[in-house]
Amino acid sequence: MITSSRREDERVQDVTRPSVARMYDYYLGGKDSYQVDRDAAEQVAQAMPEIRELALENRSFLRRSVRYMARRGIRQFLDIGSGLPTAGNTHEIAQAIIPDAQVVYVDIDPVVLTHGRALLATDDRTTVVQGDMRRPSEVLGHRETARLIDPTAPVGVLMIAMIHFLTVDERRSVMQQLRKALAPGSYLAATHVTVEGHAPAAVEQIEAVYATTPTPIFFRPKEEITPFFEGFDAVDPGLVTIDQWNPDSDELDQPAEKIGTWLYGAVGRKP
Numbered sequence: 222m223i224t225s226s227r228r229e230d231e232r233v234q235d236v237t238r239p240s241v242a243r244m245y246d247y248y249l250g251g252k253d254s255y256q257v258d259r260d261a262a263e264q265v266a267q268a269m270p271e272i273r274e275l276a277l278e279n280r281s282f283l284r285r286s287v288r289y290m291a292r293r294g295i296r297q298f299l300d301i302g303s304g305l306p307t308a309g310n311t312h313e314i315a316q317a318i319i320p321d322a323q324v325v326y327v328d329i330d331p332v333v334l335t336h337g338r339a340l341l342a343t344d345d346r347t348t349v350v351q352g353d354m355r356r357p358s359e360v361l362g363h364r365e366t367a368r369l370i371d372p373t374a375p376v377g378v379l380m381i382a383m384i385h386f387l388t389v390d391e392r393r394s395v396m397q398q399l400r401k402a403l404a405p406g407s408y409l410a411a412t413h414v415t416v417e418g419h420a421p422a423a424v425e426q427i428e429a430v431y432a433t434t435p436t437p438i439f440f441r442p443k444e445e446i447t448p449f450f451e452g453f454d455a456v457d458p459g460l461v462t463i464d465q466w467n468p469d470s471d472e473l474d475q476p477a478e479k480i481g482t483w484l485y486g487a488v489g490r491k492p
Contacts, residue, residue: 241436242330245382246305248276253305253332264430268423274480279412281474282463282481283381284314286410286488289456289469290377291318295408297370298324301354302383305333311379312347323369327352327360354383355391357398375406375491382484384449385413386436392449400452403491409453412463412486416440419483446485453489460487 239261243254247262250273254262266272287298296319300311303326315322326349328334334349348369352360360366370376378399387395399409416424424440431438447460457468464481466488467474 239430239434240330240332241386241431241434242304242328242333244434245276248273249280251305261430261433265427268426269483271480271483274477275483278463278477278480279382279484280309281476282412282466282484282486283311283379283410284309284474285467285469285471285476286379286381286408286486287311287314287377288318288471288473289488290408290410291315291322292469295319295375295377296322297374298322298377298379299327299360299366299370300324300379300381301327301352301360302380302386303328303333303349305330312344315377316346321346323347325350325366325369327354327366329353354380355387355395357395357402361402372402373404375404375408377408377410378403380409380411382412382414384411384446385438385440387449388439396449396451400491405491407491408456408488409450409491410486410488411449412484413446413449414438414440414483415442415446415462415485417442443485450487450489453491456488456490460485462486 236255237257239258243258244262247254247259269275298311298315303311311326312322312324315324324347328349329351334351338349346369348365350363350365352363354360361372384392428438428440443460450460458465462482463484463486464476464478466486467476
């Protein structure tokens with residue numbers, strides 16, 4: 222996943238420390254992780270036993286939100302913090318509805334770039350770039366982003382399981398820059414972990430594990446997650462736990478009841 226500086230970029234490549242992207246791949250059943258990542262992921266699982274099911278449900282939310290946007294004419298997508306390639310990638314979902322949809326994946330982990338570029342070698346409508354979500358101008362100004370994304374047309378921006386890595390100060394700067402750069406009619410889809418309904422000791426244990434990575438995580442209540450969507454009109458049903466978000470009654474990815482209660486998610490449209 223994405224971190225905040227060149228120094229952190231170097232630490233992402235340090236296999237002596239756990240990586241958020243590799244941990245997430247492990248949750249999803251992937252094989253691109255080291256023992257340090259697996260050990261950290263198992264510590265998270267002690268506090269959140271349903272973490273693997275939750276990671277799958279988070280991917281399901283991504284697919285539902287991409288379908289929602291594509292069905293409303295969004296033809297270009299920016300997937301920030303995309304992680305390692307897995308089944309049901311953004312471009313596969315979008316292009317099933319709009320065959321010429323264009324997708325830019327963004328991540329800071331070099332492993333993601335290597336795997337992503339191999340996966341997408343024959344698809345000239347999709348690319349992977351190295352970028353930092355805390356520097357939106359660099360992400361949006363990357364030559365590969367500029368090649369595929371028309372800034373004057375609506376864009377579907379995905380920040381799935383990403384905004385909870387931003388501090389409050391970073392939230393104001395990052396989200397404002399993104400919102401200003403997007404054309405009217407653009408969408409933002411995002412998910413964020415919550416403290417609500419969970420034991421403080423479990424939350425503290427998970428935050429402590431992620432504090433050992435280059436990317437600390439911040440659990441928040443709903444009222445502190447809502448500001449991430451400032452300037453966007455929420456799609457019904459608004460900001461809800463992800464097991465409650467399925468406005469198109471998508472039969473392909475029905476939400477798993479209660480599994481999503483660790484995560485709030487929403488899709489918003491820029492007016």
